[in-house]
Amino acid sequence: MPVYEYVCSDCGLKFELLRPLSQANQEASCPRCHNSAERIFSVFASFSKSDSGEIAPITGAGSSCGSCSATSCGSCSL
Numbered sequence: 121m122p123v124y125e126y127v128c129s130d131c132g133l134k135f136e137l138l139r140p141l142s143q144a145n146q147e148a149s150c151p152r153c154h155n156s157a158e159r160i161f162s163v164f165a166s167f168s169k170s171d172s173g174e175i176a177p178i179t180g181a182g183s184s185c186g187s188c189s190a191t192s193c194g195s196c197s198l
Contacts, residue, residue: 121138121139121140121141122138122139122141122144123136123137123138123162124136124137124139124144124148124159124162125159125160125161125162126148126150126157126158126159126160127157127158127160128150128152128153128155128156128157128158129155129156129157129158130150130153130155131150131152131153131155133150133151133152133153133157134160135150135151135157144159145159165177166178
């Protein structure tokens with residue numbers, strides 16, 4: 121089952137739900153205020169390992185990682 125991200129329009133809480141594909145477009149209830157939350161697109165990072173064992177981010181056309189000033193993906197606000 122995929123993990124979907126949601127944001128509550130009332131309290132602003134971002135949260136994740138593990139749901140079947142058949143429920144991907146169904147409403148989600150905010151765990152904090154119990155109002156309806158909207159599904160948002162998830163941002164993720166991809167990495168590759170070179171033959172020498174060095175790990176590097178994979179960036180492509182339209183990727184925001186090339187312009188991110190964070191020191192790691194965990195601290196990136198994008």
